[in-house]
Amino acid sequence: MKTITVIPGDGVGPEIMETAMRILEQAVKYAGIVVASEYHAAGGAAIDKYGVPLPEATLQAARQADAILLGAVGGPVWDTVDPALRPEKAILGLRKELGLYANLRPIKIFPALAGLSPLKPERLTNVDIMIVRELNGGIYYGEKCEAKFIDGVEAAWDTERYSTAEVERIVRLALQTAAQRRCKVTSVDKANVLASSRLWRQTADLAATDFKQVELQHLYVDNCAMQLVLNPGQFDVIVTSNLFGDILSDEAAVLAGSIGLMPSASIGDGPGLYEPIHGSAPDIAGQGIANPLGMILSTAMMLRYSLQLPAAADKIEQAVEQVLSAGYRTADLYTPGFTKVTTEQMGKLIAEQLSGD
Numbered sequence: 001m002k003t004i005t006v007i008p009g010d011g012v013g014p015e016i017m018e019t020a021m022r023i024l025e026q027a028v029k030y031a032g033i034v035v036a037s038e039y040h041a042a043g044g045a046a047i048d049k050y051g052v053p054l055p056e057a058t059l060q061a062a063r064q065a066d067a068i069l070l071g072a073v074g075g076p077v078w079d080t081v082d083p084a085l086r087p088e089k090a091i092l093g094l095r096k097e098l099g100l101y102a103n104l105r106p107i108k109i110f111p112a113l114a115g116l117s118p119l120k121p122e123r124l125t126n127v128d129i130m131i132v133r134e135l136n137g138g139i140y141y142g143e144k145c146e147a148k149f150i151d152g153v154e155a156a157w158d159t160e161r162y163s164t165a166e167v168e169r170i171v172r173l174a175l176q177t178a179a180q181r182r183c184k185v186t187s188v189d190k191a192n193v194l195a196s197s198r199l200w201r202q203t204a205d206l207a208a209t210d211f212k213q214v215e216l217q218h219l220y221v222d223n224c225a226m227q228l229v230l231n232p233g234q235f236d237v238i239v240t241s242n243l244f245g246d247i248l249s250d251e252a253a254v255l256a257g258s259i260g261l262m263p264s265a266s267i268g269d270g271p272g273l274y275e276p277i278h279g280s281a282p283d284i285a286g287q288g289i290a291n292p293l294g295m296i297l298s299t300a301m302m303l304r305y306s307l308q309l310p311a312a313a314d315k316i317e318q319a320v321e322q323v324l325s326a327g328y329r330t331a332d333l334y335t336p337g338f339t340k341v342t343t344e345q346m347g348k349l350i351a352e353q354l355s356g357d
């Protein structure tokens with residue numbers, strides 16, 4: 001038996017999680033495995049209930065689980081809370097406490113949705129990118145100072161700090177990942193300006209000497225942002241820091257047509273954490289119209305990476321592809337001529353595909 005910690009979170013989190021859990025139940029039933037799911041609070045929901053974004057009980061459960069599924073956290077209601085208690089602290093705390101130093105964000109184009117991309121279709125040929133984002137260090141966790149007055153001037157700061165060991169482990173993971181794919185790693189930094197980037201680049205070069213079959217290329221982050229829209233087909237694996245990875249993965253997600261589609265896996269020392277890359281979308285929460293595919297595809301990644309059920313993961317991914325090919329679209333993907341469906345209907349359609357196999 002496998003145990004998973006389920007954290008629906010805030011905004012559209014609970015709606016997409018409910019849909020994804022139905023799919024998961026079905027997928028594991030076919031695989032003949034029992035998965036026990038334990039629901040826990042984190043983010044704004046936990047602030048409201050327990051006064052903290054990441055209650056000890058949630059963290060303990062996550063530590064003991066085989067994997068964690070997370071919907072989304074945050075929303076304008078909590079924008080005014082003490083910065084140390086913001087909903088986002090739940091995700092940052094889980095990532096750090098569980099030692100999840102690598103965030104895998106695959107960017108693939110569903111052929112049925114190619115027309116939705118803001119890029120011309122011819123620019124989308126061969127787009128299949130794995131973004132490997134460092135997740136336990138950098139400016140997200142460096143020394144910081146909230147706004148304060150110093151000699152009459154108000155200032156605030158954050159620090160981008162990386163150690164050789166932190167860079168080495170993430171770059172190695174990217175090199176290993178590329179060795180199973182198209183054998184190319186693009187390491188993204190700002191080495192023309194930042195000291196931390198110069199260490200990053202030097203460490204990446206050293207790590208690559210152990211992976212002769214993989215080509216390592218360096219790009220400045222500004223150029224990478226441009227290349228992602230000019231010629232995204234040139235990339236295989238992109239490895240980069242926490243902050244650059246956050247920004248570039250949202251940019252890359254748009255290539256596929258909607259950020260609502262994109263899954264992610266956070267892996268490392270502890271149990272893996274799986275969440276869509278989009279946020280809690282408070283503007284559409286509670287309406288039942290959110291796109292559950294990012295959450296569903298994150299569940300597939302969990303089956304593949306943490307529960308060792310790659311066939312079940314493949315089945316879910318194929319079912320998603322079939323439902324999109326059949327013309328069903330949630331509101332974010334909708335264009336005239338297609339069939340608009342709710343979150344729940346999208347879930348049902350995918351479940352039907354799964355049972356038809």
Ligand code: IPM
Pocket residue numbers: 074088091092246277
């Ligand atoms: C993401 C999110 C998070 C991040 C936020 C919610 C803390 O934007 O997973 O990309 O910045 O890492």
Ligand code: MN
Pocket residue numbers: 246247250277
């Ligand atoms: Mn982000």
